Amino acid sequence: MFVAFALVGLAWAAINVNSLPMVVEMCRGSDVGKFTGYYYTASMTAQVITPVLAGSLMKRISYHVLFPYAACFVLLSFVTMCFVRHGDSRAEAKAGLAAFEDMDD
Numbered sequence: 001m002f003v004a005f006a007l008v009g010l011a012w013a014a015i016n017v018n019s020l021p022m023v024v025e026m027c028r029g030s031d032v033g034k035f036t037g038y039y040y041t042a043s044m045t046a047q048v049i050t051p052v053l054a055g056s057l058m059k060r061i062s063y064h065v066l067f068p069y070a071a072c073f074v075l076l077s078f079v080t081m082c083f084v085r086h087g088d089s090r091a092e093a094k095a096g097l098a099a100f101e102d103m104d105d
Helices: 002-026 029-060 063-082 096-100
Strands: none
Touching (some): 002 029, 002 063, 029 063
C-alpha cells in the first residue's frame, strides 16, 4: 500500500511541476501572461475550495468519502491532460537585429 501511495504521490508531483511549463509552451509569447493568470487562478481556486468541500463531505458522510473524492479529481486531471496537444516546441525565426543576439563572438 505504501508503494502505491508513493507512486501516486510522485505522479501527482510530476503533474504539478510540469503543468506551468506546459501552459507556457502551448501559448504564443503575447498570451503567456493571460494563460499563466488562468493557470494560477484555477490552481488557487482549487486550493481554497477543496478543503471546504472535502471537509463538508467527510462531516456529512464519513471519512471514507475522502479517497473516492481524491480519486475522482485525479481521474479528472488525467482526462484533461489527455486533451493536451503533444509535440516539440519549435524555435521561432528571428528577423532583423534580433537574429544577431544569439551569435557567438
